[in-house]
Amino acid sequence: MVVDIDQLRRRHQRRLEEAVAPWREARPEVTVELRLERGRVRHTLLDASREAQLVVAGARGHGGFTGMLLGSVSQALLYHADCPVTVIRA
Structure with missing residues (x-):
């Protein structure tokens, strides 16, 4: 099985953004930095x-x-x- 690391990173980044989106909407005054490490x-x-x-x-x-x-x-x-x-x- 070959894993495309870039594709995997993009997928995880998207999921992270989706998980945080409601919180960013609810509290726009709070700065949230997302880091995928x-x-x-x-x-x-x-x-x-x-x-x-x-x-x-x-x-x-x-x-x-x-x-x-x-x-x-x-x-x-x-x-x-x-x-x-x-x-x-x-």
């Missing part, structure tokens, strides 16, 4: 927190620890991010 989620978000005013993350990811209140990424963000973090439950 490759890398380990925890490290990528911690790096982004150096420039961000706020990071919003889900409470639990797709790891195997379903009984935990917080996933490892959201927990790392709460303890190590360089900006405020809001964790939401889906």
Whole structure:
């Protein structure tokens, strides 16, 4: 199976834009920067927190620890991010 990385990136970018569009409409005064990055989620978000005013993350990811209140990424963000973090439950 051959994967077209550019096509995959465009598809993910579109999905990201569609997910954020209602929030941008509802709160046009809030600036939202969308960044589609490759890398380990925890490290990528911690790096982004150096420039961000706020990071919003889900409470639990797709790891195997379903009984935990917080996933490892959201927990790392709460303890190590360089900006405020809001964790939401889906």
